[in-house]
Amino acid sequence: MSTEYTVTETLDVKGESCPMPVVKTKGAIDGLSDDEVLEVIATDSGSMSDIAGWAEATSGVELLDQQDEGDVFKHYVRKTQ
Amino acid sequence: MSTDTSDSPETADGSEAKSPIDAVDAPEDVTAAELAAEVEELREELAELQAAVGDDQKSMVIVSTKGTLDMAYPPLILASTAAAFGWDVTVFHTFWGLDILHEEKSKNLKLSAVGNPSMPMPNAIASLPGMDSMATKMMNKRIADNGTATIEELIEVSLDQGVDLQACQMTIDLMDYDENDFHDGVTTGVGAATALQRMADADVQLLV
Numbered sequence: 422m423s424t425e426y427t428v429t430e431t432l433d434v435k436g437e438s439c440p441m442p443v444v445k446t447k448g449a450i451d452g453l454s455d456d457e458v459l460e461v462i463a464t465d466s467g468s469m470s471d472i473a474g475w476a477e478a479t480s481g482v483e484l485l486d487q488q489d490e491g492d493v494f495k496h497y498v499r500k501t502q
Numbered sequence: 503m504s505t506d507t508s509d510s511p512e513t514a515d516g517s518e519a520k521s522p523i524d525a526v527d528a529p530e531d532v533t534a535a536e537l538a539a540e541v542e543e544l545r546e547e548l549a550e551l552q553a554a555v556g557d558d559q560k561s562m563v564i565v566s567t568k569g570t571l572d573m574a575y576p577p578l579i580l581a582s583t584a585a586a587f588g589w590d591v592t593v594f595h596t597f598w599g600l601d602i603l604h605e606e607k608s609k610n611l612k613l614s615a616v617g618n619p620s621m622p623m624p625n626a627i628a629s630l631p632g633m634d635s636m637a638t639k640m641m642n643k644r645i646a647d648n649g650t651a652t653i654e655e656l657i658e659v660s661l662d663q664g665v666d667l668q669a670c671q672m673t674i675d676l677m678d679y680d681e682n683d684f685h686d687g688v689t690t691g692v693g694a695a696t697a698l699q700r701m702a703d704a705d706v707q708l709l710v
Binding site (some may be wrong): 436437438439441443444448455456464465474478479480481492 | 582639658659662663
């Protein structure tokens with residue numbers, strides 16, 4: 422699931438747990454322009470499933486990549502449309 | 503039974519039967535151009551209908567009836583997450599659920615030590631004075647340590663994202679609360695009919 426992209430903005434939600442990583446990701450995506458990419462850095466292990474599920478069910482966003490680095494989980498979401 | 507049914511559409515005589523189209527509206531001298539125009543008009547209508555039906559805007563209504571710390575979380579977590587999905591969300595608070603929206607009470611929601619089999623103490627001890635406060639303190643410490651959002655924070659993000667947090671008017675009066683006791687942005691002056699009307703149109707309806 423690796424594509425070429427440039428990160429526009431980074432959202433740090435380390436230490437925060439459900440539902441904040443998803444809620445704040447949505448808020449940050451709203452502030453981006455089309456085709457820009459948001460990097461989300463979380464420590465909540467549930468964010469792997471939650472952000473993927475959110476991106477799947479939400480129009481106007483595309484999940485580009487997710488990385489499990491053990492203690493940190495990184496998510497890359499592109500704003501579409 | 504003297505009625506002559508020979509030229510009714512229901513006649514058994516196939517050659518005489520009118521097609522359903524004739525029965526509705528289609529004079530024989532209609533031209534191809536007129537038919538084409540009518541087809542075009544129908545296509546436009548169909549496209550409009552499909553657009554209306556295909557609208558994937560989902561909505562959810564949660565009825566929140568409990569005011570303990572543990573029962574305050576699920577409705578607010580689901581509401582704020584659904585709003586992040588772009589759903590149209592209403593949470594209708596009634597009875598002790600009102601305390602979640604109450605500016606003062608929402609800061610001090612309690613956990614009950616009694617009747618909770620998950621508590622590491624028997625009910626005989628849990629019912630002693632001060633045990634609810636102790637259980638609540640322990641839970642609040644866990645919430646802080648885990649980085650779990652507070653009830654205040656969840657109310658704030660929910661309202662920011664356009665969740666309609668409603669306080670049932672009948673129970674506001676019943677519990678002797680004042681409409682100004684609630685967080686800014688909370689909808690008051692609503693009742694069961696408002697909740698039902700939204701539930702009838704919603705994709706997800708939950709009672710907590």
